[in-house]
Amino acid sequence: MEIYDELVARGLIAQVTNEKEIRDLVNNGKATFYIGFDPTADSLHVGHFMALCLMKRLQMAGNKPVVLIGGGTAYVGDPSGRTDMRSMMTPETIQHNCDCFKKQMERFIEFGEDKAIMVNNADWLLKLNYIDLLREVGPCFSVNNMLRAECYKQRMEKGLSFLEFNYMIMQSYDFYHLYQNYGCNMQFGGNDQWSNMLGGTELIRRKLDKDAYAMTITLLLNSEGKKMGKTASGAVWLDPNKTSPFEFFQYWRNVGDDDVLKCIRMLTFLPLEQIDEMDKWEGSKLNEAKEILAYELTSLVHGEEEANKARTASHALFAGGGDDSNMPTTEFTSDQLTDGAIGVLDLMMACGLCKTKSEARRLVQQGGVSVDGEKVASIDVKITEDQLKNSIKIRKGKKVYHKALMK
RNA sequence: GGGGGAAUUCCCGAGUGGCCAAAGGGGACAGACUGUAAAUCUGCUAGCUAUGCUUUCGGUGGUUCGAAUCCACCUUCCCCCA
Numbered sequence: 001m002e003i004y005d006e007l008v009a010r011g012l013i014a015q016v017t018n019e020k021e022i023r024d025l026v027n028n029g030k031a032t033f034y035i036g037f038d039p040t041a042d043s044l045h046v047g048h049f050m051a052l053c054l055m056k057r058l059q060m061a062g063n064k065p066v067v068l069i070g071g072g073t074a075y076v077g078d079p080s081g082r083t084d085m086r087s088m089m090t091p092e093t094i095q096h097n098c099d100c101f102k103k104q105m106e107r108f109i110e111f112g113e114d115k116a117i118m119v120n121n122a123d124w125l126l127k128l129n130y131i132d133l134l135r136e137v138g139p140c141f142s143v144n145n146m147l148r149a150e151c152y153k154q155r156m157e158k159g160l161s162f163l164e165f166n167y168m169i170m171q172s173y174d175f176y177h178l179y180q181n182y183g184c185n186m187q188f189g190g191n192d193q194w195s196n197m198l199g200g201t202e203l204i205r206r207k208l209d210k211d212a213y214a215m216t217i218t219l220l221l222n223s224e225g226k227k228m229g230k231t232a233s234g235a236v237w238l239d240p241n242k243t244s245p246f247e248f249f250q251y252w253r254n255v256g257d258d259d260v261l262k263c264i265r266m267l268t269f270l271p272l273e274q275i276d277e278m279d280k281w282e283g284s285k286l287n288e289a290k291e292i293l294a295y296e297l298t299s300l301v302h303g304e305e306e307a308n309k310a311r312t313a314s315h316a317l318f319a320g321g322g323d324d325s326n327m328p329t330t331e332f333t334s335d336q337l338t339d340g341a342i343g344v345l346d347l348m349m350a351c352g353l354c355k356t357k358s359e360a361r362r363l364v365q366q367g368g369v370s371v372d373g374e375k376v377a378s379i380d381v382k383i384t385e386d387q388l389k390n391s392i393k394i395r396k397g398k399k400v401y402h403k404a405l406m407k
Numbered sequence: 408g409g410g411g412g413a414a415u416u417c418c419c420g421a422g423u424g425g426c427c428a429a430a431g432g433g434g435a436c437a438g439a440c441u442g443u444a445a446a447u448c449u450g451c452u453a454g455c456u457a458u459g460c461u462u463u464c465g466g467u468g469g470u471u472c473g474a475a476u477c478c479a480c481c482u483u484c485c486c487c488c489a
Contacts, residue, residue, distance in 0.1 A: 157485090158484085158485080159484065159485065223445085250443080253443065254443060254444075255444080256444055256445060257442095257444050257445060258444085258445075259444095260444090283442080284441095284442045284444090285442095286442080286444075287442055287443080287444080290442095290443085290444080314443080317443085318443050319443095356453085356454065356455090357454085357455075358452095358453080358454065358455080359436085359452090362436085362437075362450095362451065362452080363436080363437065365437095365450095365451095366436090366437045366438060366450065366451070367437075367438060368436080368437040368438070369437095396437090397436075397437060397438095398437090398443070399443065
């Protein structure tokens with residue numbers, strides 16, 4: 001199967017400017033394409049991962065990827081799909097984030113001569129002169145059109161600053177710049193970038209009378225229409241220090257039934273035939289598919305060794321195995337104990353299972369805490385030094401386990 | 408530049424002197440049921456040395472026995488007119 005059809009079959013393509021031309025370009029390895037990454041945090045997340053995978057797929061088909069880091073656009077801030085203004089980032093933060101991005105990306109994409117290249121739009125955007133820019137590209141943008149753009153819709157109600165309004169122009173300028181300097185004829189991005197990307201193709205057409213193409217990647221939404229890769233405490237990060245491989249594994253292990261196959265199709269590199277086979281699985285058999293998804297992704301992001309560890313830990317907890325070697329652990333010293341014992345509430349705090357004592361109290365009162373398999377009946381329960389010497393397993397809710405022992 | 412309005416807890420949003428740690432909804436968390444899923448039902452959602460105390464309604468001062476609520480100034484945002 002040719003690459004374009006595979007992308008379609010995997011459900012990765014959301015919108016394209018010219019299907020026929022794009023199909024021809026990517027299938028024949030004639031595309032030099034770029035994807036922009038805005039360094040808004042110090043780690044990549046799942047959305048970025050999807051884009052990187054797409055790059056890899058296209059690279060394998062002979063196309064040339066250009067990774068663009070938005071070190072310049074970060075000074076402006078993309079308002080697309082947001083309900084309120086991004087807080088302005090300091091140049092130091094932007095630089096730091098760019099560095100973090102670079103490091104992580106090198107794990108996925110091969111850079112070098114004839115391979116992928118990486119550019120930073122700070123290199124050209126920061127040098128622009130306001131009047132020159134206005135005269136150069138200003139006439140090519142219709143404010144009427146821009147105001148109609150989907151990406152500003154939410155902001156038309158809440159307010160959109162001129163700073164952010166310019167984001168589209170900056171991104172369009174990037175494409176224009178890359179087209180001229182790197183022969184970049186195609187742009188990919190999240191579906192929320194559609195209007196920004198069209199701005200670029202339009203600019204190239206008007207300024208250079210040349211065709212450039214744009215294609216967007218389907219946003220990974222769950223069956224409820226919410227963005228995937230987000231948890232209550234924020235994004236699912238690729239940086240193991242921000243989201244541990246085990247947490248990462250568990251995130252995918254716990255996706256809803258309706259979302260498993262979609263995720264496998266879009267995110268993994270498993271062959272389509274195998275995926276179609278899994279598509280027939282139903283009911284509790286789907287649990288196997290979830291584990292495959294979790295394993296595949298953890299392996300891609302953190303490597304096979306970490307994926308194995310995460311899977312073992314997961315089995316140990318949920319399938320009743322005795323292996324607790326990968327369980328998060330807290331060690332206690334005797335000066336943390338009073339009269340050779342510690343109250344459950346303090347214990348939970350010390351293990352980082354709760355942020356406050358009230359939270360710990362609530363959990364115990366609602367029967368959500370157990371120690372070594374036995375429900376903690378009262379908030380007055382104490383754990384003795386002898387128990388800690390043997391090490392105990394604390395379970396909070398259904399899925400959170402922690403080991404505590406004496407040093 | 409002129410006029411009008413808004414800011415409440417994780418989010419939306421009620422509250423216009425004491426009965427307010429603050430209705431209702433969402434989310435999150437926990438329990439039951441399950442397949443580490445979904446749906447449903449129940450509980451719970453500022454903190455603490457806990458029948459009490461402390462901090463919280465954009466910020467700073469003030470009025471009052473008592474302020475989310477009244478007054479003054481400031482900050483941010485929205486709408487209308489130019």
